[in-house]
Amino acid sequence: MNTALYQARRAALAQHMGPHGVAILPTAPEQQRNRDSDFQFRHDSYFYYLSGFREPKAWLVIKANGHTTLFCQPKDLEREIWDGFRVGPDAAPQTLGVDAAYSVTELDTRMPALLDGCDAVWFPFATHKGLESRVDGWLGTLRARVRYGTLAPEQQRDLCGPLDEMRLVKDASEQDTMRRAGQISAQAHVRAMQTCARMLRAGKEVREYHLDAELLHAFRTQGAQYPAYESIVAAGANACVLHYRADAGLVRDGELVLIDAGCELNGYASDITRTFPANGKFSGPQRALYDLVHASQEAAIAATHAGARFTDPHEATVKVLAQGMLDLGLLDRNKVGTLDDVIEKRAYFQFYMHRTGHWLGMDVHDCGPYTEPSEIGQKTERKDALTGETIINRPARILQPGMVLTIEPGIYVRPAEGVPEQFHNIGIRIEDDAIVTADGCELISRGVPVDADAIEALMRD
Secondary structure: OOHHHHHHHHHHHHHHOOOOEEEEEEOOOOOEEEOOEEOOOOOOHHHHHHHOOOOOOOEEEEEOOOOEEEEEOOOOHHHHHHHOOOOHHHHHHHHHOOOEEEEHHHHHHHHHHHHOOOOEEEEOOOOOOOHHHHHHHHHHHHHOOHHHOOOOOOEEEEOHHHHHHHHHEOOHHHHHHHHHHHHHHHHHHHHHHHHHHHHHHOOOOOEHHHHHHHHHHHHHHOOOOEEOOOOEEEEHHHHHOOOOOOOOOEOOOOOEEEEEEOEEEOOEEOOEEEEEEOOOOOOHHHHHHHHHHHHHHHHHHHOOOOOOEOOHHHHHHHHHHHHHHHHHOOOOHHHHOOHHHHHHHOHHHHOOOOOOOOEOOOOOOOOOOOEOHHHOOOOEEEEOOOOOOEEEEOOEOEOOOOEEEEEOOEEEEOOOOOOOHHHOOEEEEOEEEEEEOOOOEEEOOOOOOOOHHHHHHHHHO
């Protein structure tokens, strides 16, 4: 473990807290799945970002001078037979680079002393059930001893703010991990595509869960710990359900398959979507819509660079998609008007109803504000053309090198009056992961083809 990396992060956080601040951060709780079984444990992302520690039942306390105390599970050789190795308090300082470590059973007795003399206590608001009450209890213990000279923090501050800003820009180590996660996920998509075409050519029945199994196999055999989220494997009309989950749907010759899946590697997520013909060959209507979505993604990629706004890729996508909807007859010009009318009235929303991207990092929808902090006081109001609601707009975040976001346009055509029948039940999304650079962006998920001709060639092999 590179303990210096986590020490540097804790030191940077300490600078945000003022000369007498203290931060308290628990890892995620274990979650019971059923009577005698828990869900697989996954650390809290903030906690892991500052510690690199993956064991459950652990807490960090960071003082303004950077001094860090870890509370963790004590060594217990009998429990370790059942649950696995524990670092333990004695080995934690050397192993993790913290200054002190104690058993988590001592948390309540030691915490008041760690808070004594601090003016502000920082912890993540609204993320850990019961944490606020726990902090109140420790502060109450301190206040009960004011006649003995104790000083309780007078302020409670949200730790998510400074940590979100820190996590938003990825350092070189994080970028390298995310590149590798993108490579693994891309190879998993390739495996699923080729398996689908091969099974259909052999006359075998293909179900969505067959392709999901190929994804999981590729993730684990290449070292990823788990999927970053529950994979979406949607065949045919199921692709028009945005958050459809891999199920038992039949993959039919002549239909499209949409797969939205990515692995998590060493705490960092990838997020890739590809849409491909089950038999390896796009039909005419499928190709027309696919090429439109691909063109819109290329426009979004061109709009993604340092100095651009977070919303710029979305606006570039919408412009291309809206024009294509008019050209292909998905939208009737006589009813919706010009391209500008379609965009202003959001007439495209019938077929494209989500944003073009989100932050990506330790969480698949990673933390970080989407508004520009330096312009937070600026705002405008507008009435939404579809809902009639008043929308408050603030300046979108200015992209900086090292930020990582997804670029994921799509089109989803459900049967409806006036919609050309040849496009019915076609759902297409193309998603890649991009690291913002000074003059553009680096796509770290292109190990799986995106061009329609390249997809067909891959599935022929």
